[in-house]
Amino acid sequence: xxxxxxxxxxxxxxxxxxxxxxxxxxxxxxxxxxxxxxxxxxxxxxxxxxxxxxxxxxxxxxxxxxxxxxxxxxxxxxxxxxxxxxxxxxxxxxxxxxxxxxxxxxxxxxxxxxxxxxxxxxxxxxxxxxxxxxxxxxxxxxxxxxxxxxxxxxxxxxxxxxxxxxxxxxxxxxxxxx
Numbered sequence: 001x002x003x004x005x006x007x008x009x010x011x012x013x014x015x016x017x018x019x020x021x022x023x024x025x026x027x028x029x030x031x032x033x034x035x036x037x038x039x040x041x042x043x044x045x046x047x048x049x050x051x052x053x054x055x056x057x058x059x060x061x062x063x064x065x066x067x068x069x070x071x072x073x074x075x076x077x078x079x080x081x082x083x084x085x086x087x088x089x090x091x092x093x094x095x096x097x098x099x100x101x102x103x104x105x106x107x108x109x110x111x112x113x114x115x116x117x118x119x120x121x122x123x124x125x126x127x128x129x130x131x132x133x134x135x136x137x138x139x140x141x142x143x144x145x146x147x148x149x150x151x152x153x154x155x156x157x158x159x160x161x162x163x164x165x166x167x168x169x170x171x172x173x174x175x176x177x178x
Contacts, residue, residue, distance in 0.1 A: 002053040004044035004062075011037050011044075011065045015072050022076050027139040034135055037069055038128060063116075066124065067095055073131050082134055087156055091127065094163040101170045112173045119165050123158040130155050 014037050021030040044062065048054045071092055078088030098114060105112040130151045137144040 002048070002055050002058065004048040004053050005055060005058045007040050007044035007047070008058060008061045008065050011040050012061075012068060014040075015065075015069050018069070019072055019076050022073070022080065022135075027135060028141070031132070031135040031139040031141065034069075034073065034131060038132075041066060070124070070127050070131065071095060073135075074127070077131070077134060082138065083130075084152065087152055087159075090156060090159050094123075094159050094166075097163060098166055101166070105170070105174060108174070110174060112170060114166065114170075117162065117165050117169070119158065120162045123155070123162040126151070126155045126158050 014033055018030050018033045018037070021027070021033065041062070044058075048058060074083065074088050074091050077083040078085050102112060102114055130148075133142075133144050133148060133151055136142050137148065
């Protein structure tokens with residue numbers, strides 16, 4: 001197993017610990033672990049690229065670990081009524097639609113390789129920033145009441161734009177002549 005894959009698996013293991021900390025009101029712990037997860041994501045990518053340790057397993061594990069972290073934290077922040085339910089539903093639905101499109105195209109024997117789009121990367125970055133801001137606010141590290149509504153609407157807009165871009169890409173792929 002490569003070092004980047006080991007780091008990614010460690011990130012998977014961190015998710016339940018972050019969620020448990022959030023549910024127990026240990027927001028400083030949740031914030032620090034969330035930051036550590038973000039740093040580990042950057043480190044495993046750096047190691048994979050710089051030291052030629054890319055692997056097929058890692059190319060699947062890394063984005064799944066990222067989604068597992070973000071979706072889990074979004075759902076708990078919605079459950080805690082910190083993030084609006086409509087935003088949580090929007091973000092989770094976007095990811096569900098992407099997965100459904102990939103599965104459906106495979107079942108229809110027209111597999112699609114869903115590559116990350118620039119708008120999708122911007123969306124993920126905005127989601128990470130939003131979660132960091134919310135956890136930092138809940139941890140008492142900063143008072144961000146004025147910033148959070150703007151961040152919420154930015155994430156909503158990027159989520160809609162990203163879902164739309166993937167839908168257009170998928171529809172073009174599915175309607176292309178064989």
